[in-house]
Amino acid sequence: MYKKLLLVIVLMSGLVAEKTKRDIYEDNCRACHTNVFPLEKLYMLYLKRYSGEQTFKASLKAFLKKPLEETSVMTDKWIKDFSVKGRTQLTDKELDEAIDIYWNLYDVRKKLK
Amino acid sequence: MFSNQRTVLSNYANEQVHQLRRLHRDFPTRVEYPRHTEFRSAIYDIERVKIFSTLKSQNVNFDKEVYRANNMIQFVKYLDDYYLGAKYLFIEIDEDENWYANTMTEILTLGAITLTILALFGLFFVNLFLRPMKTSMTLLDNFIKDTTHELNTPISAILANIEMMDRECMLDKNKKKLDRINIAAKTVSHLYHDLTYLVLDTKRKSNDEWIDLKKLIEDRVDYFTLLAGAKKVTFTMDLNYSTIYIDGVKIARVIDNLISNAIKYNKRRGVISIKLRKSHFIIKDSGIGIESEKVNDIFERYTRFNSSEGGFGIGLNIVKSIIDEYALNIDVKSVLGEGTTIRVDFSQGVVEDV
Numbered sequence: 227m228y229k230k231l232l233l234v235i236v237l238m239s240g241l242v243a244e245k246t247k248r249d250i251y252e253d254n255c256r257a258c259h260t261n262v263f264p265l266e267k268l269y270m271l272y273l274k275r276y277s278g279e280q281t282f283k284a285s286l287k288a289f290l291k292k293p294l295e296e297t298s299v300m301t302d303k304w305i306k307d308f309s310v311k312g313r314t315q316l317t318d319k320e321l322d323e324a325i326d327i328y329w330n331l332y333d334v335r336k337k338l339k
Numbered sequence: 340m341f342s343n344q345r346t347v348l349s350n351y352a353n354e355q356v357h358q359l360r361r362l363h364r365d366f367p368t369r370v371e372y373p374r375h376t377e378f379r380s381a382i383y384d385i386e387r388v389k390i391f392s393t394l395k396s397q398n399v400n401f402d403k404e405v406y407r408a409n410n411m412i413q414f415v416k417y418l419d420d421y422y423l424g425a426k427y428l429f430i431e432i433d434e435d436e437n438w439y440a441n442t443m444t445e446i447l448t449l450g451a452i453t454l455t456i457l458a459l460f461g462l463f464f465v466n467l468f469l470r471p472m473k474t475s476m477t478l479l480d481n482f483i484k485d486t487t488h489e490l491n492t493p494i495s496a497i498l499a500n501i502e503m504m505d506r507e508c509m510l511d512k513n514k515k516k517l518d519r520i521n522i523a524a525k526t527v528s529h530l531y532h533d534l535t536y537l538v539l540d541t542k543r544k545s546n547d548e549w550i551d552l553k554k555l556i557e558d559r560v561d562y563f564t565l566l567a568g569a570k571k572v573t574f575t576m577d578l579n580y581s582t583i584y585i586d587g588v589k590i591a592r593v594i595d596n597l598i599s600n601a602i603k604y605n606k607r608r609g610v611i612s613i614k615l616r617k618s619h620f621i622i623k624d625s626g627i628g629i630e631s632e633k634v635n636d637i638f639e640r641y642t643r644f645n646s647s648e649g650g651f652g653i654g655l656n657i658v659k660s661i662i663d664e665y666a667l668n669i670d671v672k673s674v675l676g677e678g679t680t681i682r683v684d685f686s687q688g689v690v691e692d693v
């Protein structure tokens with residue numbers, strides 16, 4: 227009985243932790259990018275410039291921590307109209323978790339048929 | 340080797356890049372990886388992690404543009420725009436056996452043509468470089484050929500008249516002068532016979548017969564005694580009876596040249612030892628000798644080891660040509676400053692029953 231309870235607690239805590247990560251991504255990324263510039267489009271823009279998972283993640287993290295016109299993947303017109311986004315307030319750990327979710331969500335290797 | 344295939348593969352790669360661009364643009368609305376009947380393909384990211392592949396052979400090589408892999412040909416194209424995150428695009432086709440055979444044939448044909456051209460160039464340049472040497476040898480041969488004819492009559496006349504002269508009624512002073520004329524005429528006569536043999540007689544059909552070598556050597560020694568006497572050179576002879584089946588003129592040229600050289604390159608008051616046995620004869624002098632590393636060169640035409648002595652350097656060349664013609668064996672041993680020993684072995688030439 228206790229074992230079952232413990233198992234349920236462990237699973238629940240896992241789900242909670244996953245939901246928390248998901249919340250970071252949903253609240254800090256998806257909230258703004260839903261209509262303005264869809265994240266899946268942005269993903270493909272990033273992928274076209276930065277090949278490879280590690281390169282992609284490292285470049286995106288560097289940009290989010292220190293957004294610059296030079297490192298932005300957006301067009302000049304876009305930047306002129308909307309300017310470069312603000313610096314992220316997330317910690318490194320939160321940023322890594324959000325980027326992992328982002329990468330996995332649109333990973334072309336999993337989607338290609 | 341893959342030059343023809345490279346063009347085809349490159350065209351396939353361009354076509355695939357075009358489709359990847361469209362797929363990238365439409366992704367993820369459209370997720371079907373572009374496939375073709377003519378070729379298979381794969382895309383890898385910059386970290387060399389596979390994104391998608393339809394290749395039969397998964398052993399891709401990132402460092403070669405075109406290569407063979409398991410009876411297939413693979414081609415890699417590096418992408419500037421990373422469509423779907425791809426840095427490397429691999430194109431694969433089945434290897435065409437006929438193509439491989441044709442390519443090998445082309446390589447061999449081109450190789451043969453190239454080698455032929457190089458050989459022709461080599462031949463041309465060798466001829467170009469050797470031309471001066473050939474010209475000088477031709478000139479010398481022509482000179483010898485032209486002058487040889489003109490030497491015979493006067494030499495014969497001189498020698499015949501010397502023989503006919505009555506020495507008894509001559510003063511000793513005149514006898515010495517006559518001997519000197521005789522020596523000089525015989526030297527020229529010897530040279531004349533060498534030149535005649537070299538230029539005119541080499542194409543003559545051999546007239547082989549049994550030759551009494553003992554008698555021949557004694558005759559030739561007698562002929563050269565006067566010449567040897569001028570240098571106070573003496574002969575010691577140890578001759579057993581022996582015969583050889585050979586052309587008389589040719590064996591005479593061999594013996595004449597060996598004795599003549601033994602005199603010519605001997606020391607004053609030197610000795611020439613001649614030994615004849617059933618199957619060989621040895622002519623040994625006590626002369627200046629030859630350096631051991633030059634012994635093998637003595638049979639080369641126009642080779643002379645002492646410019647102070649006269650001659651064209653053709654005597655031993657004639658000896659060698661006759662020795663080779665009759666498959667005899669000649670062995671030269673020489674010690675500088677002590678003398679030269681030449682042994683001619685004619686055991687292979689002995690055919691008593693012929």
